[in-house]
Amino acid sequence: MSYLKFEKTLMTNLEESLSRELLRTNRSGAYSCSTIVDCNTSKYHGLLVVPVPEMDDDNHVLLSSLDVTVIQHGAEFNLGLHKYQGNNYSPKGHKYIREFNCDKVPTTVYRVGGVLLKKEVVFQHYENRILIRYTLMDAHSETILRFKPFLAFRSVRQVTHENSTASREYHSVDNGIKTCMYAGYPDLYMQFSKTNEFKFTPDWYRGIEYPKEQECGYAYNEDLYVPGYFEMNIKKGESIVFAASTSEIKTSTLKHLFEKEVEDRAPRDNFFHCLVNAAHQFHNRTSKDERYILAGYPWFKCRARDTFISLPGLTLSIDEQDYFELVMKTAERSLREFMENKPQTGKITEIEQPDVLLWAIWAIQQYAKATGDDKCLSMYGKLVKDILIYIIDGKHPNLKLNENGLLYTDGRNKPVTWMNSTINGKPVVPRTGYIVEFNALWYNALKFGAKLATLKGNEAKVAEWEKIAELCKQSFVSTFMNDYGYLFDYVDGNMMDWSVRPNMIFPVAFDYSPLSQDQKKSVLDVCTRELLTPKGLRSLSPKSGGYNPMYVGAQRDYAYHQGTAWPWLGGFYMEACLKLYKRTRLSFIERHMVGYEDEMLINCLGTIPELSDGNPPFRARGAISFAMNVAEILRTLNLLEKYSYIK
Incomplete structure (x- = not known):
């Protein structure tokens, strides 16, 4: 029984299928993402989305989608799906889907009359190359496949529209073409494992809509460029592999490459x-x-x-x-x-960000629990020591160790915690002063650092850090613990934030906590209730x-x-x-x-x-x-x- 499997009933119901998305990545920053019926509902969706570091830090949608048409006896059945104005979908290829599963690789089976076509997708690891294998599982007469690529060549943060700047130029490559719509972008190579005919019929498909962007109040209407289409015959039992990439590949290797990538999944x-x-x-x-x-x-x-x-x-x-x-x-x-x-x-x-160094020590602490203190000391003991010294010596631009053993942070005008949303450049939640998780992290870091220093035999640092930790413990309880059994989220002078927030869970969860058992239970109870x-x-x-x-x-x-x-x-x-x-x-x-x-x-x-x-x-x-x-x-x-x- 497949774990991630959907039958025809769900796939053909757009209210159910359009909310389900599928993500594939290459582990180098590029990705492929759409809904399980291949209808892009967001400007972040695309069949090949890659970083273009020569341009900016964003990802860019090169190939938005690939429509496949099954042709028999002159009749055309388009398996694509796009949303247009007025809640109109065209073509309506989802109605041909028989089943879908992605237990190993995303696999869609289409039935068009007597034709049974299987589509499988993988993203090659560490390469900007998406691979799609089409297998004709059954057919009773001659079958032709037509592939129509929809190109965007734009940042994931934007939408594109028909324009005269876009280049229509293309060049033939091994079993395919390469093209580039705008200067500064890499070439997009579209190739097949089988000889095919590319017919140059350039056009813009206008008014494609992305409901996710519409829901958020962003621009949601886009025009996509289609340079033409590829056509080829396919026989029963035959497989054809399509590759879209920023580099050319020898097409005779595509079938073997696809199999290899599947084996690695x-x-x-x-x-x-x-x-x-x-x-x-x-x-x-x-x-x-x-x-x-x-x-x-x-x-x-x-x-x-x-x-x-x-x-x-x-x-x-x-x-x-x-x-x-x-x-x-x-x-x-x-x-x-x-x-x-x-x-x-x-x-x-x-x-x-002022808590980053403290979270780094927490991560190293988890490594110690997984591998042993001795190995952790040899790998990261010096880093932990250097971080603690850096903070204690007051070198961090936004962490001040006060005489009470607590760390003070200025977060009035700029978000400094994980609660980092802003409106007009100002933090929505301006957490500042003594921040509860910062100081829980600080106490935990001091105690863990003292433990590693003990293993190292550095008695001076053990004594110094334990002294600060004890002072921090006393101040933490007196500063953050209130009469209602939970912790203030932050305290800045006479300002105490009484909001019940989840940041107080950290001192209960950490290995070293300034709280007593009864105080921990009280805080946990409030978190559970509210x-x-x-x-x-x-x-x-x-x-x-x-x-x-x-x-x-x-x-x-x-x-x-x-x-x-x-x-x-x-x-x-x-x-x-x-x-x-x-x-x-x-x-x-x-x-x-x-x-x-x-x-x-x-x-x-x-x-x-x-x-x-x-x-x-x-x-x-x-x-x-x-x-x-x-x-x-x-x-x-x-x-x-x-x-x-x-x-």
Whole structure:
């Protein structure tokens, strides 16, 4: 029984099928994304979407889609699907879909009369090349396939329209053509494994609409350029492979390459395997020696905070210690360049955010638990020490260690935490002063650093860091713990933020906490009552002022951290539950995982979206695949397994 499989009834119902998306990546920044019926509903969708570093930092849609037409006895049956004005869809190729599954590679079977055509798609790893194999499973008479490419050549952040600047020039290559619509872009190579005829019939298809952009209040109407079409005969049992790429390939190798790429794919036949597959899609290799973690698809970059929060779950939780070390090697270079006030030479952004160094130590701490303290000390002991010294010596531009042992941060005019939405350049949630998770991270980092220093025999540092940690512990409780049993979100002088927010879960979940057991239980109880949803923790309690749980329309930025639910926060909540109540909470957490497993089939298949509305039915919103969410669910599953063996 296939795990990710949909029958004809669902596929032909656009209300059901258009909400389900499919993402494929090449682990080097490029991706292919659309709905499961191949109807693009967002400007971020495209069959071949690649970075063009010579132009900017964005991804660019080169090949938007590829319409396939089955021709028999002169009758044409177009399997494509596009949305136009007035809720009109043309052609209506989805009505020919018999079934769809993507347990290993996305596979669609079409039936047109006596014709049974199978389509399979893979994205070649580390190359900007999408491969599609068409197999004629059955046919009772001569069959011709026609392929019509829809070209965009524009940034994912824009839409394009018919214009006279676009070049119509093309050149023949091995079993295909190459073309480039605008200067500065790479050539797009479209090739087949079989000899074909390309007919040059240039035209613009006008008024294609993207309902996701319309819902958000963005420009949603686009014209796409079609240079012509390819035609070829196909016999029963024959397979033809199409390749779209930014480089030419010898077409005689396409069939073998497709088979090789399929062999490299792990099956997505259950919840865990889907998460592992999703974890690998965040891998980003830009050179032989550089490895990164993309924060999410389709629009996120390699952000520092996201990297360190997601790295343990995406690697250590699935026994991929080697990739942790590769990413950390690249990240350490960026961290040291920042601490030494040197220009950044890597791709990691937002390295200057004040909690990034603290999250880096937390990530290293997870490595120690997975590999042992001695190995961690040899790999990262010096980095942990250097980070702590850097902060204590007051060298960070926006972290000040006060005499009470707490870290102070200025976040009035610029967002400095993960709650980073802005309106007119100002933070929607201006968290500033003593920020609760910053200081929980700080206490945890000091204690972990002291542990490594003890192994190293550095008694002076042990004494220094333990002294600061004890002062931090006392100040943390007196500063953040209030009479109602939960923690202030931030404190700045006489200003105390009474909002019930999920950031207080971190000191309950961390290995080293300034809170007593009773205080932890009290905080966890408040999180359970007011913040817990089936999709993670809300970013704000419904009882707090400003609660806005629906992430929709032009007001999305106001709602982003004002009540929406985040699965990655739920990961720390589950860890806190297990640390406090051990095996007695196993069944509770296992039931909660069901809420995440539902996501495998209803949004972007096989992965976890960025956030959900904070109120039922908790509809998925934001980015279609988010690294921190996948990571924390994997880490929770790993913790569940470990605690299951604790007696």
